[in-house]
Amino acid sequence: MLQSQAALAKKSAGRAALVKTAAPSTSLKNAWCPQYFPFSGRHNETSSNGSMDISNYDEDEDDDRVTLDEASLLNKLIRKSLVESSHNVEILQRDPRSPLFSVKTFEELHLKPELLNGVYAMGFNRPSKIQETALPMILADPPENLIAQSQSGTGKTAAFVLAMLSRVNPKERFPQCLCVAPTYELALQIGRVVEKMGQFCDNIKVTYAVRGNRLVRGSVVEEQIVIGTPGSLLDWCFKLKFMDVRKIKVFVLDEADVLMSKQNFSDQSVRIQRALSEDCQMLLFSATFEEPVLQFAKRIVPDPNIIKLRREELTLDNIRQYYFQCENIEDKYRALCNIYGSITIGQAMIFCQTRKNASWLYWSLTKDGHQVSLLSGELSVENRANVIQNFRDGKDKVLISTNVCARGIDVKQVTIVVNFSLPTRGLHHADFETYLHRIGRTGRFGKKGIAFNMVEKQNLPLLFSIQEHFKIVIKRLDPEDIEALENTED
Numbered sequence: 257m258l259q260s261q262a263a264l265a266k267k268s269a270g271r272a273a274l275v276k277t278a279a280p281s282t283s284l285k286n287a288w289c290p291q292y293f294p295f296s297g298r299h300n301e302t303s304s305n306g307s308m309d310i311s312n313y314d315e316d317e318d319d320d321r322v323t324l325d326e327a328s329l330l331n332k333l334i335r336k337s338l339v340e341s342s343h344n345v346e347i348l349q350r351d352p353r354s355p356l357f358s359v360k361t362f363e364e365l366h367l368k369p370e371l372l373n374g375v376y377a378m379g380f381n382r383p384s385k386i387q388e389t390a391l392p393m394i395l396a397d398p399p400e401n402l403i404a405q406s407q408s409g410t411g412k413t414a415a416f417v418l419a420m421l422s423r424v425n426p427k428e429r430f431p432q433c434l435c436v437a438p439t440y441e442l443a444l445q446i447g448r449v450v451e452k453m454g455q456f457c458d459n460i461k462v463t464y465a466v467r468g469n470r471l472v473r474g475s476v477v478e479e480q481i482v483i484g485t486p487g488s489l490l491d492w493c494f495k496l497k498f499m500d501v502r503k504i505k506v507f508v509l510d511e512a513d514v515l516m517s518k519q520n521f522s523d524q525s526v527r528i529q530r531a532l533s534e535d536c537q538m539l540l541f542s543a544t545f546e547e548p549v550l551q552f553a554k555r556i557v558p559d560p561n562i563i564k565l566r567r568e569e570l571t572l573d574n575i576r577q578y579y580f581q582c583e584n585i586e587d588k589y590r591a592l593c594n595i596y597g598s599i600t601i602g603q604a605m606i607f608c609q610t611r612k613n614a615s616w617l618y619w620s621l622t623k624d625g626h627q628v629s630l631l632s633g634e635l636s637v638e639n640r641a642n643v644i645q646n647f648r649d650g651k652d653k654v655l656i657s658t659n660v661c662a663r664g665i666d667v668k669q670v671t672i673v674v675n676f677s678l679p680t681r682g683l684h685h686a687d688f689e690t691y692l693h694r695i696g697r698t699g700r701f702g703k704k705g706i707a708f709n710m711v712e713k714q715n716l717p718l719l720f721s722i723q724e725h726f727k728i729v730i731k732r733l734d735p736e737d738i739e740a741l742e743n744t745e746d
């Protein structure tokens with residue numbers, strides 16, 4: 257995956273052309289090359305010899321949460337395939353009397369042959385669940401507006417990229433599709449899909465309105481597809497007048513929920529949308545659909561069809577849960593070492609609440625001769641993707657993680673989870689959602705699993721509140737009682 261990131265930077269050099277034979281555009285003179293910037297320059301607090309002062313160890317300090325856009329990018333980097341869903345798509349049609357089409361094959365969409373080839377070259381055999389309904393709406397003539405919500409990985413990007421590529425007239429050398437993304441990196445990810453799916457489309461070009469891609473004043477953008485972040489797009493459209501917004505045929509807002517989490521982005525997007533022509537098709541996508549996102553979506557997309565795909569529910573039903581009562585962090589460590597033999601039978605994830613805590617545990621286990629890997633927010637998103645990939649490939653058996661890994665990332669083969677610290681919100685409240693995300697499985701991947709919780713005496717009320725919240729029993733185990741421990745493996 258990381259290799260393809262590098263390929264992206266290389267392939268997208270200059271203003272990425274889908275055709276190698278295209279006459280150099282004015283913009284190529286700028287030789288702007290999109291680079292992949294890791295997010296984080298944060299430092300590891302552990303010294304090079306691995307020792308770490310845990311005297312001021314504090315469970316609640318330095319909680320390692322990630323922003324929505326980081327999580328979204330990480331998901332994209334590690335995703336290899338479609339996230340399937342067992343739910344049906346819910347549809348709210350703009351005109352309930354008009355017939356509703358759904359397709360089971362890409363052929364039924366009557367795509368241009370070069371585009372169909374591109375779809376097959378991506379390895380897509382049939383439309384995903386959301387694409388079955390979204391694609392006929394998106395490709396309808398006259399075009400229809402759409403708001404679509406489904407969890408990450410269900411095929412939204414592929415759907416709107418297909419729409420953009422099929423609506424472009426390659427003979428016309430001006431922007432015809434505008435796609436708004438929340439960050440530079442996410443914009444490049446979309447561009448990568450455009451390049452791949454459009455690899456057989458002659459004379460269609462894509463460019464990026466993002467920080468770092470500065471055009472000379474007076475330039476005129478000739479690429480038909482422009483992907484960018486709201487601020488830069490606003491400048492390109494109005495301040496610098498590089499393009500004529502009135503000529504845009506398709507306007508896409510991707511990851512609306514992430515866009516909304518960023519200051520000014522919703523207003524900037526609305527300002528662009530207001531300048532579009534009346535017959536411009538508007539498409540908005542989001543992984544979540546809380547009320548403010550829906551309100552924003554309705555504000556920006558007039559007369560929309562709305563489709564939603566419910567996410568698979570997480571459940572604790574198949575998970576046997578245990579706890580060890582411990583005195584302090586050293587005691588927790590001893591308990592962990594006692595069960596280490598059992599947890600390494602399968603693949604295990606050990607969760608800590610803080611980065612400091614995770615580093616300490618990583619170095620302690622490493623010093624004691626155990627092979628473990630570490631995933632935490634101080635790594636760049638690229639490095640995180642690497643660590644997850646090695647773990648998925650089975651190269652590493654035990655992964656220590658902070659919350660960065662708890663969400664959305666589905667490592668299906670994990671059968672054992674250790675909460676080295678219980679997830680908390682503030683000082684005294686258990687974080688039920690994070691507990692569920694760390695341990696829960698979707699019903700369909702209902703493999704059996706085991707969860708061990710290491711709990712200091714003063715934190716027992718947190719454990720009890722988790723039991724009460726989920727109406728479950730978490731059984732106490734004695735870390736010295738080998739027999740009881742072995743029975744957990746039955």
Ligand SMILES: Nc1ncnc2c1ncn2[C@@H]1O[C@H](COP(=O)(O)OP(=O)(O)OP(=O)(O)O)[C@@H](O)[C@H]1O
Pocket residue numbers: 328331332335336337338339378379380381382383384387406407408409410411412413414415543
């Ligand atoms: N019809 C399909 N058949 C097989 N794979 C597909 C299909 N559509 C998309 N995919 C693949 O599934 C993965 C997820 O698709 P995509 O990125 O379009 O989902 P998404 O809903 O946009 O996710 P995100 O919100 O994270 O961007 C990608 O690897 C993509 O190549």
